[in-house]
Amino acid sequence: MPALPLDEAGKYVAGAYVVFLALIVVYVAIIAAKVARIDRELTRLAEEDE
Amino acid sequence: MYSKGLIPLAVATVVAMGTAMALIFFYAPLDADQGFVQKIFYVHVPMAIVALCGFVAGGIMAIKHLRTGDRSWDLRSYVAIHLSIILGVGVLVTGAIWAKASWGHWWVWDEPVLVSFLVVFLLYCVYYPLRFAIEDPERQARYSSVFAIAAGAFVPLNFMAVRLAEAYTHPRVLSQTGGSLPGDMRLTFLVALAAMALLFVTLWKLELTAKHASLQLKKLRRRLDARVAA
Amino acid sequence: MIGTARAILQKDLLLELRTKESVPAMTLFTLTVYVLFHFGLDRDSLDGELASGVLWVTLLLASIIGVSRLFGAEREQGGIVGLLLAPVDRTALWVAKAAALFLMLVAVELVAVPAFGLLLLGPSLGGALPELLVVLALGNVGIAAVGALVAALAAETRAHELIVPLLLLPLLVPVLISCAQATEPLLRQDAGPEDLGRWLGLLSLYDVVFVLLSVAVFDFLLED
Numbered sequence: 189m190p191a192l193p194l195d196e197a198g199k200y201v202a203g204a205y206v207v208f209l210a211l212i213v214v215y216v217a218i219i220a221a222k223v224a225r226i227d228r229e230l231t232r233l234a235e236e237d238e
Numbered sequence: 239m240y241s242k243g244l245i246p247l248a249v250a251t252v253v254a255m256g257t258a259m260a261l262i263f264f265y266a267p268l269d270a271d272q273g274f275v276q277k278i279f280y281v282h283v284p285m286a287i288v289a290l291c292g293f294v295a296g297g298i299m300a301i302k303h304l305r306t307g308d309r310s311w312d313l314r315s316y317v318a319i320h321l322s323i324i325l326g327v328g329v330l331v332t333g334a335i336w337a338k339a340s341w342g343h344w345w346v347w348d349e350p351v352l353v354s355f356l357v358v359f360l361l362y363c364v365y366y367p368l369r370f371a372i373e374d375p376e377r378q379a380r381y382s383s384v385f386a387i388a389a390g391a392f393v394p395l396n397f398m399a400v401r402l403a404e405a406y407t408h409p410r411v412l413s414q415t416g417g418s419l420p421g422d423m424r425l426t427f428l429v430a431l432a433a434m435a436l437l438f439v440t441l442w443k444l445e446l447t448a449k450h451a452s453l454q455l456k457k458l459r460r461r462l463d464a465r466v467a468a
Numbered sequence: 469m470i471g472t473a474r475a476i477l478q479k480d481l482l483l484e485l486r487t488k489e490s491v492p493a494m495t496l497f498t499l500t501v502y503v504l505f506h507f508g509l510d511r512d513s514l515d516g517e518l519a520s521g522v523l524w525v526t527l528l529l530a531s532i533i534g535v536s537r538l539f540g541a542e543r544e545q546g547g548i549v550g551l552l553l554a555p556v557d558r559t560a561l562w563v564a565k566a567a568a569l570f571l572m573l574v575a576v577e578l579v580a581v582p583a584f585g586l587l588l589l590g591p592s593l594g595g596a597l598p599e600l601l602v603v604l605a606l607g608n609v610g611i612a613a614v615g616a617l618v619a620a621l622a623a624e625t626r627a628h629e630l631i632v633p634l635l636l637l638p639l640l641v642p643v644l645i646s647c648a649q650a651t652e653p654l655l656r657q658d659a660g661p662e663d664l665g666r667w668l669g670l671l672s673l674y675d676v677v678f679v680l681l682s683v684a685v686f687d688f689l690l691e692d
Binding site for chain 2: 614617621622624625626627630631634635638639641642645646649666667670673674677678681682685688689
């Protein structure tokens with residue numbers, strides 16, 4: 189079963205994994221914002237074309 | 239075009255990452271010297287390897303761009319390099335955390351992977367200012383590709399040089415990145431590596447899709463504006 | 469192609485001889501940096517790895533000046549358009565520029581290395597001079613090849629004086645490593661080459677890779 193010593197070591201390991209996950213989440217969030225912007229612009233374009 | 243296969247890739251990535259996490263925390267044994275801290279190694283080293291491969295892949299895609307003149311290869315190269323730089327930040331930060339936890343300092347010159355990474359990272363950071371200092375889009379793509387190729391060739395050379403140098407000043411006491419891993423650790427490491435590679439490819443495809451959509455949109459807007467003006 | 473390269477090289481060398489800008493500036497720069505190191509390290513004499521490091525870091529920093537100015541004449545007087553309109557192989561331009569940079573480095577080192585021996589070096593320079601010359605020569609090839617490539621890459625960008633050092637120095641790290649490690653045993657009290665083959669091997673590999681790469685890729689630069 190997992191050896192999870194919640195002492196000094198645990199904090200560092202958790203820190204490293206949090207950094208990793210944070211990078212992914214922030215990255216995906218930025219792409220999501222970009223996609224949202226594209227979607228808004230496309231809707232506006234479609235309306236203009238009518 | 240770019241989004242083909244994105245969903246299955248994403249699913250595979252989630253599965254791989256889940257498996258890797260489970261293996262890391264429930265299966266891999268504790269390291270004799272470093273204890274629990276060694277678990278960082280399963281995130282730090284795969285990130286480094288995937289990032290370095292990403293830089294080299296960016297170089298290869300840049301070669302394709304120059305040979306075919308097809309700008310989509312430059313886009314692929316840009317995204318690969320961009321992602322690798324982000325991973326590079328992760329490598330340096332997790333490396334620093336590992337160094338602090340293992341040796342008490344936030345930076346050590348002992349690990350050739352980390353040191354050569356610092357140099358590579360510093361080099362690739364110039365990719366952005368170089369790119370965006372050139373206004374003409376066609377020239378921008380060409381010059382960026384030249385840089386990507388030179389830098390891609392540089393990565394293995396630099397790694398060799400740093401490794402040779404460190405072997406002199408700091409004989410490697412801990413060879414965590416070597417082949418001296420016991421079986422269950424090795425399996426965990428390979429799964430973590432595969433998960434990181436899948437993550438990279440998935441994010442690469444994702445960003446490519448978004449960028450491509452944005453470019454198409456710009457083209458469409460320009461066409462519409464021209465039609466309105468006419 | 470050789471003819472064209474030689475013509476361009478001759479033009480560049482004549483220009484440098486007449487204006488006397490780059491080489492004296494680079495030489496003066498190295499001497500100034502030696503003085504800085506004297507004060508910064510608070511040392512009267514260096515030997516071994518410290519000497520080797522100071523020598524090579526100073527040379528690399530000085531090379532930035534040369535690389536920044538490599539396409540200067542063309543940039544200021546629009547000579548690039550003329551070169552591009554002529555039906556010449558772009559590679560000839562690279563050969564000429566790299567050769568010019570190599571010669572400039574040699575000229576600088578003719579003064580800078582003895583000066584280093586005089587000002588900062590503890591042991592005598594003559595200890596392992598032939599080996600030192602080989603290391604300098606191979607190192608110069610690497611700096612020249614990469615320098616010409618970086619100069620061209622940065623030539624048409626807006627902030628080229630900023631981009632040149634940022635691009636050049638990381639790319640030259642393997643050169644620094646090889647040359648410093650190779651030079652270190654040559655600058656000791658009991659000078660003698662150690663592991664020279666290994667470092668010269670790495671340096672040669674680097675030189676070959678970057679010469680071939682620059683030749684292959686240069687056509688895509690300065691193409692309009």
